[in-house]
Amino acid sequence: MSQEKKMKLTLPVEEYVGSGNLACQGCGANLALRYILKALGPKTVLCIPACCWAVIDGPFPHSCMSVSIYHCAFETAASTATGVKAGLDMLGDTDMNVVSWAGDGGTLDIGIQALSGAAERNDDIIYVCYDNEAYMNTGIQRSSATPKGAWTTTTPVKFPKVESKKDIDAIMAAHRIPYQATASIAYPEDLYKKMLKAKNIKGTRFFHIFAPCPTGWKSRPEDAVKLARMAVQNCLFPLYEIEHGENLALNIKIQNKKPIDDYLKLQGRFRHLKPADIQSMQEEVDRNWNRILKKAQGC
Amino acid sequence: MSKKKDAAKIIFESEKDVPIMPMSLGSMLFNKTGSWRNIRPEIRTADCIRCGICWKFCPDMSILVEEELPVVDYDFCKGCGICAEECPVKCIEMAEERK
Amino acid sequence: MRKVIMGNHALSYGAMLGRAQVIAAYPITPQTQVVELLSEMCADGTLAAKFIKVESEHSAMAACIGASVAGARTFTATSAQGLALMHEMLHWASGGRHPVVLGNINRAMAPGWSIWSDQNDSLSERDTGWMQFYCSSNQEVLDTTIQAFKVAEALFIPAMVILDAFSLSHTYEVVDVPDLDKVDAFLPPFKPYARVDYRTPRAFNGLTGPENYMELRYKLQKDMERVPEMVEATGREYEKLFGRHLGAVDAYRCEDAETILVTSGTAGYTAHVAVDEMRKDGLKVGNFRMRMFRPFPFDIVRRVLLPAKKVAVVDRNISYGHHGMFAQEVKSALYGIPGAPPVFGFIAGLGGRDITPASFREVVDTAAAQDRPAEEILWIGVKR
Numbered sequence: 063m064s065q066e067k068k069m070k071l072t073l074p075v076e077e078y079v080g081s082g083n084l085a086c087q088g089c090g091a092n093l094a095l096r097y098i099l100k101a102l103g104p105k106t107v108l109c110i111p112a113c114c115w116a117v118i119d120g121p122f123p124h125s126c127m128s129v130s131i132y133h134c135a136f137e138t139a140a141s142t143a144t145g146v147k148a149g150l151d152m153l154g155d156t157d158m159n160v161v162s163w164a165g166d167g168g169t170l171d172i173g174i175q176a177l178s179g180a181a182e183r184n185d186d187i188i189y190v191c192y193d194n195e196a197y198m199n200t201g202i203q204r205s206s207a208t209p210k211g212a213w214t215t216t217t218p219v220k221f222p223k224v225e226s227k228k229d230i231d232a233i234m235a236a237h238r239i240p241y242q243a244t245a246s247i248a249y250p251e252d253l254y255k256k257m258l259k260a261k262n263i264k265g266t267r268f269f270h271i272f273a274p275c276p277t278g279w280k281s282r283p284e285d286a287v288k289l290a291r292m293a294v295q296n297c298l299f300p301l302y303e304i305e306h307g308e309n310l311a312l313n314i315k316i317q318n319k320k321p322i323d324d325y326l327k328l329q330g331r332f333r334h335l336k337p338a339d340i341q342s343m344q345e346e347v348d349r350n351w352n353r354i355l356k357k358a359q360g361c
Numbered sequence: 362m363s364k365k366k367d368a369a370k371i372i373f374e375s376e377k378d379v380p381i382m383p384m385s386l387g388s389m390l391f392n393k394t395g396s397w398r399n400i401r402p403e404i405r406t407a408d409c410i411r412c413g414i415c416w417k418f419c420p421d422m423s424i425l426v427e428e429e430l431p432v433v434d435y436d437f438c439k440g441c442g443i444c445a446e447e448c449p450v451k452c453i454e455m456a457e458e459r460k
Numbered sequence: 461m462r463k464v465i466m467g468n469h470a471l472s473y474g475a476m477l478g479r480a481q482v483i484a485a486y487p488i489t490p491q492t493q494v495v496e497l498l499s500e501m502c503a504d505g506t507l508a509a510k511f512i513k514v515e516s517e518h519s520a521m522a523a524c525i526g527a528s529v530a531g532a533r534t535f536t537a538t539s540a541q542g543l544a545l546m547h548e549m550l551h552w553a554s555g556g557r558h559p560v561v562l563g564n565i566n567r568a569m570a571p572g573w574s575i576w577s578d579q580n581d582s583l584s585e586r587d588t589g590w591m592q593f594y595c596s597s598n599q600e601v602l603d604t605t606i607q608a609f610k611v612a613e614a615l616f617i618p619a620m621v622i623l624d625a626f627s628l629s630h631t632y633e634v635v636d637v638p639d640l641d642k643v644d645a646f647l648p649p650f651k652p653y654a655r656v657d658y659r660t661p662r663a664f665n666g667l668t669g670p671e672n673y674m675e676l677r678y679k680l681q682k683d684m685e686r687v688p689e690m691v692e693a694t695g696r697e698y699e700k701l702f703g704r705h706l707g708a709v710d711a712y713r714c715e716d717a718e719t720i721l722v723t724s725g726t727a728g729y730t731a732h733v734a735v736d737e738m739r740k741d742g743l744k745v746g747n748f749r750m751r752m753f754r755p756f757p758f759d760i761v762r763r764v765l766l767p768a769k770k771v772a773v774v775d776r777n778i779s780y781g782h783h784g785m786f787a788q789e790v791k792s793a794l795y796g797i798p799g800a801p802p803v804f805g806f807i808a809g810l811g812g813r814d815i816t817p818a819s820f821r822e823v824v825d826t827a828a829a830q831d832r833p834a835e836e837i838l839w840i841g842v843k844r
Contacts (some may be wrong), residue, residue, distance in 0.1 A: 069411040069429045081365055081422050081437035082389030087397065088441035092420035107656045109526065117667055120392070123371050125385035125663030130656040132529055133665035134522065135552055141519035145484060145526025145534075146656060148510040152481040152532045158658065176522070179515030250417060276441075284442030284455075287418050376675040381616055381683070382557045383676055384654055385663040 072251050074100045083126035085118045088283025090273030090290060091192045092118065093247040095163065098190060098269070101257035104129060106159040107150075109143040111173060112136040113165035114199045114275075115192075137172040139164040140180035143187040159261060162189040166207035167197045170228050177268075181237040184265040188257075191230065191268075194275035202278040211343050213331045214278075222334065226346060231304075234268045238307035242268040246301060248291035252313050256303055272299045280330020292325040297351040302358065310357040322347055365390050365434070394421065398440030400455040406430050408452035415444035415453060461637050467628035468493035470598040470635055471537055471563040471621065474605025476507045477643040478561070480535035481650075482527035484512040484520045486542060489575050490625045491565045494537040517542035521549035521560070528558035529664060531655040533609060537563035539625065540581040541570060547585065550618075554589025554680065556665055557653060559612035559619070561605065562590075566725065566776075567625045568811040576812020577625035579725065579777035583753070583785045589680055591619040591687060592754040596710075596729040598633040603706055604751075606643055607694050613650050614690060615683045625812065627726040638702055646701055684755045691752060708752035711764050713739065717746030719824055720765055722773040722790055724750045727808070727815040731774070734820035745824055750786065761793045768801045772827045774820070774840070776809040783837060804833045808840035815840075 078099035085092040091114055099106060106129045110116055116133055120126045134142035139162035147160040164173055169191035177189060196214045197203040204214040206228040217223040234242050241263045245253040253271065260267040274290050276283040293299040294314055301313040322344055326332040335343075368390040373379050380386070404415075415431050416424040423438035424431045431444075445453040465473065471494045475483065483502070485495040501507040510527075514520045517538050524534040538546065543564055553560050564582050568574035582592060593608065595601045601623050608619040623629055654662060668676065691708050699705040712732055714720050723731040728749035735747045748764055750757075765771050771794070775784025782788060787805030794800040804827045809815040819840050826838055 067411050067429065069416070069426050069431070070413040071416065071426070072413060073417060075426075077422050079422065080388055080390065081434065082392035082394060083421070084389075084392070085420060087439045088443055089420050093418065096420070096422070104661070105658045107530075107658075119663055119666055120385075120389040122383045122666040122668040122672055123373075123380070123386040124389050124391075125387075125666060126389035127663060128661055130658065130661045131385075131663035131666075132526065132656055133663065134526070135548055137518065138522035138549070141484075141514060141522035142526040144512055144514075144519075145482065145523030145528075146530045147526075148482045148484075148512055148523065149527030149530025149532035149534075150656075152508075152510060152527070153530060153655075155530075155657075175515060176519045179519055182515070183513070185512075282442070284446035286420070286441070287443055287447055373672060373675065376678055379672065379675040379679065380654070381676075381679050382653055383555075383665050383668050383672075385666060 073097065073254055076100060078104065078128050080126040080128060082120070083118050084120060085114070086277045088276040088286040090194060090247045090275060090286050091115060094192045094271045094273045097247070097250045097253050098257050099129060101254045102159045102161065102261055105157055106161055107132065107146055108161050108163045109134050109139050109146060110163045111139040111168040112199065113168050115163060117199060136168055138176055139168055139173050140176040140187065140189055143189070144180050144185040147186050160187045162187060164191055165198070166191060166193040166195060167205040170206045170230050178237065181234065181239050181266045181268070184239065186264055188260055188267045188269065190271060192271045192273040194273050194278060196278050198275050198278040210346065211332060211335055211339055213334060219334045231270055235304050235307045239268060240265040241303065241305055243303040244270045244299065244301050246272045246290045246294050246299060248287050248294060249301060249314060252301060256313070281328050285328050289325065289328060296320045296322045296325055296347070298322055298325065298347050300351065300354050302354065310354065312358045393436050394439050395436045398438060398458050400440050400442065401435065401458050402433050402438065402440070402442065402444050402453050403456050404431055404433060405452045408450055410450050412449060414447050414449060418443050418447050463635055463637050464632050465598060465635050466493060466630055466632050467598045467601050467623050468565070468630065469497050470601035471605055472497035472501070473637055474602045475535040476501050477638060477640055478606050478609040478647055479533060480507070480509050481532040482510045482512065482524065482534045483536065484514050484523035484527070485536045486514055486517045486520050486538070488539045488542040490567060490629045491537050491539045494563055517545045518549060521546045521553060524560045525549065525553050525556060525558050528560055529556070529656055531650065531652045533650040534560045536560065539565040540567035543581045543585060544569065547588070550585055550588040550590060553618045557616035559616050561608045561612055562618065562620050563605065564620050564622045565625050565629045566622055574811045575625060577627060577776070578810045578812065582620060582622050583777045586754055586785065589617065590754060591617055591752070593619065593621050593751055594724040594753060595621065595623045595628065595751070596726050596749065598628065598631070598635045599704070600706060601628065602635055602637065603698065603702070603704055606647060607698055607706065610647050610694050611687065611690050615686060616653055617683060617687070622725070624726045642701055646698060687755045688752070688757050688759065706751065708757040709760050709764070710749040710751060712747040712749065714746035714748055714764050716744060718744040718769045719827055720746045720748050720768040720771050721820060721823065722748045722750065722771060722786055724753070724786060725776065727774060727776055730815055730817060731820050734817035737817055738821065738824060743824060753786070756789050756793065758793050761790060762797065765790070765794060766797065766800060770804060770827045771801050772804045772806060772823050774806045774808055774815070774823055776815065778807055778810065802832045804838060805836065806838045806840050813841055
C-alpha cells in the first residue's frame with residue numbers, strides 16, 4: 063500500500079466514546095459527544111440526565127465510555143455537576159473538566175432552573191446541550207426546542223407545533239456567563255476549537271450543539287451531517303460565540319444564504335407543511351438571523 | 362477486522378458479585394452493532410483521496426485508519442451511510458448487506 | 461466546651477465537627493439558622509468546606525449527591541416543603557448509595573401554610589431508603605449528627621437527623637460541644653466505595669434492567685438491616701469518648717410499666733416528664749421514645765413492649781386513610797405474637813398544636829378505660 067500521502071485527520075485520533083453503544087444509526091448526539099471529548103480529554107466527568115445518552119452509554123454494569131459518567135436525575139444536569147466540581151475541588155482533583163451533557167428537554171425545559179442557578183453562581187462547569195429538537199428518548203414528544211411547524215408525537219400532523227423554538231442562547235447570554243457558543247456536528251473543527259478555548263476559561267461555559275436525529279426527524283440516517291450543515295448554511299442555526307453576554311462573534315460566515323426549503327424537504331417531520339407555512343418559517347429564520355447579525359456588529 | 366479489544370457481557374450469577382452502587386465494570390464491546398446493518402459501506406480505496414472525512418463523520422468510531430487508508434470496522438458499523446454521503450469523491454458505496 | 465445554643469445551631473456544630481466538605485442548601489423557615497451559621501463558618505475558615513447556595517432544595521440534594529460521588533462528605537438541611545421538593549433526589553441518594561447527612565426540621569405540610577411542627581414531612585419520606593433519627597434535645601441533635609456521618613458512611617446509606625420546629629429548632633439549651641480533635645478520633649475521613657475519577661473511569665447509575673435491579677435493592681435492604689447493630693456499636697464508642705449514650709431508642713421506666721407510651725421528638729421529652737408525674741400518682745407507666753424510625757428497630761420494640769399490658773402510641777403525624785405512622789409500624793412489629801398487648805393509636809399535636817404533660821395523662825386515662833381501642837384513631841386535642 064502506498065505510503066506517499068498521509069490521511070488527513072483534522073481532529074485528534076483519541077476516542078473516548080466507544081463502539082458497541084446503543085445510539086441509532088446516524089445519531090447526531092454521538093458525533094457531538096465524540097467531538098467535545100476530543101477537546102476535553104480523559105480528565106473529564108460527564109453528568110448525564112435522562113436523555114438519549116442515558117441509554118446510548120449502555121446498561122449497568124457496562125459503559126461504552128472511557129471517561130467517568132454520573133447518570134443523574136432529569137432536571138439536575140447542572141446542579142449535579144456543580145456538586146461534583148465542589149467535591150473534586152475539596153479532594154484536590156482541581157484539574158477535572160466537569161461537564162453537564164444534556165438534551166434539549168433536559169436543558170430548555172425541565173433543567174432550566176438548575177442551569178440558571180449554576181450560571182448565576184458562575185459555577186465552574188461546562189454545560190453542553192445537544193439539541194435534537196424534541197424528547198427523542200421517550201418517543202419524539204415536543205419540547206420547547208422543537209421548531210414551529212414540526213410534527214412530533216404530541217404535535218400531530220393535523221396540529222403541528224405552533225410555538226417558536228425557545229431562544230436558550232439569548233437566555234444564557236442574559237446570565238453574562240464568561241463563555242457560550244453554538245456549534246454543529248457538521249463543523250467539528252469549529253466545535254473542537256471552541257471547546258478547547260472553553261476548557262481554559264473558568265466559570266460557567268455553555269454550549270448549544272445542533273445534533274440531528276434521523277429517528278425523530280423522519281430523515282435518512284446518511285443525511286444527518288448534511289442537515290446540520292444546511293441548518294448553518296441557511297442561517298437557521300448560526301454558529302457563534304459570546305463572551306460575558308456580549309461581543310457576539312460569528313464563527314461561520316455565510317456567503318450565499320439559502321432558503322430553508324431544501325432543508326425541510328429532507329425531513330418527514332415537515333412533510334405536511336404548505337407553502338404559506340414554509341413562508342412564515344422562512345420569515346422567522348430571517349428575523350432571527352438579522353438579530354444575530356446586528357449583535358455580531360455590536361448593536 | 363476490529364482492532365478493539367474483545368469484551369464479554371457481564372452476567373451476575375449471585376447478588377454477591379453485584380456492586381452496591383450501580384456502576385460499570387466493563388465496556389460495551391460485546392455488543393456487535395454490525396448486526397444492525399442492512400446496507401454496508403464498501404470503500405474503493407483506489408479512488409480514495411485520504412481526506413479523512415469518512416473517519417471524521419462516523420458516529421460509531423467504525424472507520425479505522427490503517428496504512429493511511431480508511432477501513433470499515435464491520436463488527437460495529439451500523440450502516441448509517443454518512444461516510445458514503447459525505448465522501449467528496451464518492452468512493453464509498455452502500456451495498457446490500459450479505460448475511 | 462459548654463455553650464448555650466439553639467437546636468438549629470446544634471445541627472450546624474454537628475456538621476462542622478463532622479468536617480462536612482461540601483454543603484449545599486436552600487433557606488426555609490424554620491431551618492435558616494442552620495445554614496446561616498454554616499455559611500459563616502465556611503466564610504471565616506472555621507470549617508474547610510464549599511458552601512453552595514443553590515436555587516432550590518432539589519438542586520441542594522443533587523449537588524450533595526454529586527459531591528458525594530466525587531468523594532466528599534456532604535451535608536444539607538431543610539424542612540417540610542423543601543424536603544418534599546427533594547423527594548426524587550432522596551431516592552437518588554439512597555439508590556446511588558451516597559451517604560449524605562441531612563438535617564430536617566419537622567414542619568407541617570401546607571396548605572394552609574404552616575411553619576409549626578409535625579412529622580408528616582419526614583415520615584412521608586420513610587420509604588426513600590434513608591435512615592431517620594428523631595431528636596428530643598439540642599445535645600442529642602449535635603451528637604446524632606456526628607454519629608450519623610459515621611453510620612451513613614460505614615454502610616453507604618444516607619441519614620436524616622430530625623428535630624421539631626421551634627420547640628427544638630429555636631429553643632436554646634446548654635450543649636456540650638466536643639473538641640474537634642476528639643471528634644476526629646471518632647470520625648475518620650470519608651472513604652468512598654467508588655468515585656468519579658479519571659484514573660478509573662466508570663459510569664454510575666446506568667440503565668438497570670430487571671435482571672440486575674432487584675439485587676441492588678436486596679443489597680440496600682440487607683445493609684439497612686445492619687443499621688441497628690451499627691447504631692448501638694457507634695453509640696457505645698461515642699459514649700466512651702464523650703460520656704453520652706444514644707441508641708436506637710430511649711426506654712424510660714418501661715421495665716415494670718403496665719402502659720407504655722411510644723413517643724418521638726420533643727413530645728417524647730414531654731412524655732418523660734409526664735411519666736415521672738404519673739408515677740408519683742401511682743400509675744405504672746413508661747416512656748418508649750423512638751429515636752430511630754428507619755430502619756425500624758423491630759427487636760428492641762418487641763423486647764420492650766411485649767411485657768406491657770397496653771401500648772399507647774402518640775403520633776404527631778397521620779397517614780390519611782390509615783393511621784399514625786408510628787402506630788402502624790408498632791402494630792406490625794407486634795402482629796401475630798401471642799399475648800402481645802393491644803396498641804392504642806393516638807394522634808396529637810398536628811401543625812404545632814401543643815402536646816403537654818396533660819395530653820399524656822389523657823392518653824393514659826383513655827387507654828386505661830378501654831380493654832381494646834374503641835376507635836382506630838384516638839384523637840387528642842381536636843375541637844369536636
